[in-house]
Amino acid sequence: MSFDPERLAQPAIRRLRAYDPGHDLPRLRTRFGAVLAELGSNENALGPSPAALEAAHAALSETYRYPDPRCGALREALAQQHGVTPDQLVFGNGSHELLMQLAQIFAGADAAVMHAQFGFAVFPIAAAAAGAPAVCVPALPRTHPTAPLGHDLDAMADALREDVRLIYLANPNNPTGTWFTHAALEAFLQRVPRDTLVVVDEAYGEYMQAPGLDTAIALLDAHPNLIVTRSFSKAYALAGLRIGYLLAHASVAAVFERLRESFNINQVAQAAARAVLDDAAYLQSAIDINAAERARMERTLSERGFATLPSQTNFLLLDLGEDAQVLEQRLFDQAVIVRPMGGYGLPHTLRVSVGSRAENDRFLETL
Structure with a gap:
């Protein structure tokens, strides 16, 4: 053979x-x-912040050392910016890595993954890689007045079943660009069992400006089963440095840390991300x-x-x-x-x- x-x-x-x-x-x-x-x-065609470029250049002289495995300086700055505690943050080689690892940790043959039709392509890939059944819920119709082809949160809540362990949402959504309101997300979370994790991917979160649209981070305290992923690749223009992060209840983050690679965020990416937060x-x-x-x-x-x-x-x-x-x-x-x-x-x-x-x-x- x-x-x-x-x-x-x-x-x-x-x-x-x-x-x-x-x-x-x-x-x-x-x-x-x-x-x-x-x-x-x-990508952000404006290019990186001059402050990020300066910090990245300075960090090059330290690349013979292993990077800070905790992303300490960046962790403290992000915790302060988002009003969370440092132990609620986990860092990834882009939010893509984090989305994949969430399924590795929490999904499997007997723990299904739910996502919306026309949602981010990584969601069904993450489910498949974990060997988890995927529940794909049809999107809103093309004729919908505010979110054509977007997430139908009511239909997703109606489709919940006992084996669904992980739900992926994207707000705003790639590739449609559509969104759902903060109130709609709150109503959805009220219908989700506490043992079902809800992931809201906010890779484009910095661009939110529409009335009623806001980050899900404010809901973390009330919903320990909520996870929010964010990225430095879009508005911050650091796509080439591959750095993202998630925010969750500290107990969820602690479970995640068991799988995360110790030095998955390089020295240059940490320095640039920390600098751009101040710009x-x-x-x-x-x-x-x-x-x-x-x-x-x-x-x-x-x-x-x-x-x-x-x-x-x-x-x-x-x-x-x-x-x-x-x-x-x-x-x-x-x-x-x-x-x-x-x-x-x-x-x-x-x-x-x-x-x-x-x-x-x-x-x-x-x-």
Whole structure:
């Protein structure tokens, strides 16, 4: 018999399909050069805070040492910022790692995972990797007035069953950009049993501005089964340093720490993240620029007859009403990279990041 490593893998891993990161952007940067408009990965085109860059550069001289395994300085700063205790925080190599590990810890063959249709792609991957049954609840209809294709929290509560151990939500949601209100989340949590963990992924949380939309962090004290994940990759523009964190009841965080790798956050990432927290002017600028450019793109697309979903993120979901693959390829041929959403079950849509003004103009002109 020939060597077959797949046969040696655990059954859950054999059934798994890897996360699709999209186009090979390093290769495309070489191919297209400065003309490339990278609007497929929801990055902050403003670039990192000067304070973060300075701190990262200074930290390079200490890279021969192991990093602080507790992320002590960053932990204290985040605890103060969010009004939690330091032992309520856990750090990850991006929030992606944390979302995957939550399923490893709390889900399994007899402990199901619930998520919404058109939710973040990592949710079903995390369930599959843990060998857990997945309960996918249909999204709100496309005709919904405020959250088309968004989470249907009432339907998710109605679909709860005894074996559901973990529920993944995203607010605002990737890839739709839609959101649910703070009041709606409170009502949902009231219907969830205390032994069922609810994870609210707020990777785009800094961009929240809509009335009634607020972070779930304020609900942690009242709901010990609530977990909130956050990221430095989006509004803080540190995607290349891979750093995220979760906030939870201290007892939940303590269980998580048993699995977390001791030195999973490198020295440079810790320094940059700690520095950017003090640069409030940078963060506000990033939020304001994103909101203005997103509104301009929405307005221009609407004037041309294109439909976009409402968004509280740094991207728009463009709904073409027909297969979007041809348009995506034509944009690609002109060095404009957007993200087709066929893998999410949305083949009629394209996700377009809000980039720099020059990149957004390139997209609109090429379109």
